[in-house]
Amino acid sequence: GAVVSQHPSWVICKSGTSVKIECRSLDFQATTMFWYRQFPKQSLMLMATSNEGSKATYEQGVEKDKFLINHASLTLSTLTVTSAHPEDSSFYICSAGRRPQHFGDGTRLSIL
Amino acid sequence: DAKTTQPNSMESNEEEPVHLPCNHSTISGTDYIHWYRQLPSQGPEYVIHGLTSNVNNRMASLAIAEDRKSSTLILHRATLRDAAVYYCILERDSNYQLIWGAGTKLIIKP
Numbered sequence: 001g002a003v004v005s006q007h008p009s010w011v012i013c014k015s016g017t018s019v020k021i022e023c024r025s026l027d028f029q030a031t032t033m034f035w036y037r038q039f040p041k042q043s044l045m046l047m048a049t050s051n052e053g054s055k056a057t058y059e060q061g062v063e064k065d066k067f068l069i070n071h072a073s074l075t076l077s078t079l080t081v082t083s084a085h086p087e088d089s090s091f092y093i094c095s096a097g098r099r100p101q102h103f104g105d106g107t108r109l110s111i112l
Numbered sequence: 113d114a115k116t117t118q119p120n121s122m123e124s125n126e127e128e129p130v131h132l133p134c135n136h137s138t139i140s141g142t143d144y145i146h147w148y149r150q151l152p153s154q155g156p157e158y159v160i161h162g163l164t165s166n167v168n169n170r171m172a173s174l175a176i177a178e179d180r181k182s183s184t185l186i187l188h189r190a191t192l193r194d195a196a197v198y199y200c201i202l203e204r205d206s207n208y209q210l211i212w213g214a215g216t217k218l219i220i221k222p
Contacts, residue, residue, distance in 0.1 A: 004155075006155070032207075032208065034209070034210075043199065043212045043213065043214050043215055044156070044199075044212045045212075046209060046210070046212075049207065049209065091153070093155050093156070095155075095156075095210075098208045099144065099146075099161055099203070099208070100146065100158040100161060101158070101208070101210065102158065103148075103155035103156045103157070103158075104155050105154055105155045106153065106154065106155045108153065
């Protein structure tokens with residue numbers, strides 16, 4: 001079946017570092033991908049909609065200069081957390097597809 | 113935005129059917145109803161989706177009320193591997209965005 005691959009699965013880095021997370025659709029083309037974050041024991045929160053060849057659409061309250069999204073091809077979207085701080089520590093998940101959407105396995109980001 | 117309401121948690125015995133309820137009283141006519149489940153530290157897994165009619169697949173059945181203000185996910189014979197958080201979700205038809213609720217933690221007792 002359709003698979004979405006997310007990399008890395010976990011990352012630990014120092015405060016002030018920028019971190020890039022990749023999301024790939026392995027056997028289908030995705031003009032739209034979605035990025036979520038999830039805090040412990042909470043539901044997924046949509047951060048942004050990534051659109052191939054155009055600017056991402058961010059949800060209210062999500063800083064677009066903090067969370068840079070690039071969707072340069074039909075199979076790859078990247079989320080870069082710039083100048084990460086401890087409050088950015090979270091579980092980040094991407095998805096692609098329509099009905100249904102397919103999710104990556106998530107990236108656990110820990111900022112020290 | 114239309115929202116969903118689910119019980120925080122439910123328990124069921126292994127090898128018995130499980131009925132997970134979801135209320136979505138503010139659903140609009142074009143909103144699809146999706147169910148996903150999630151294990152700790154993993155991405156969500158698709159279970160089933162529907163619009164108006166009941167749906168069946170190899171994993172589960174989805175029963176949608178005639179007025180579409182509620183739905184029920186049915187696991188016909190629960191196993192220990194079905195223990196997860198189950199999310200009832202509405203989809204914004206215009207751009208396929210999923211509106212996530214709080215989910216139900218399903219506990220399966222052996």
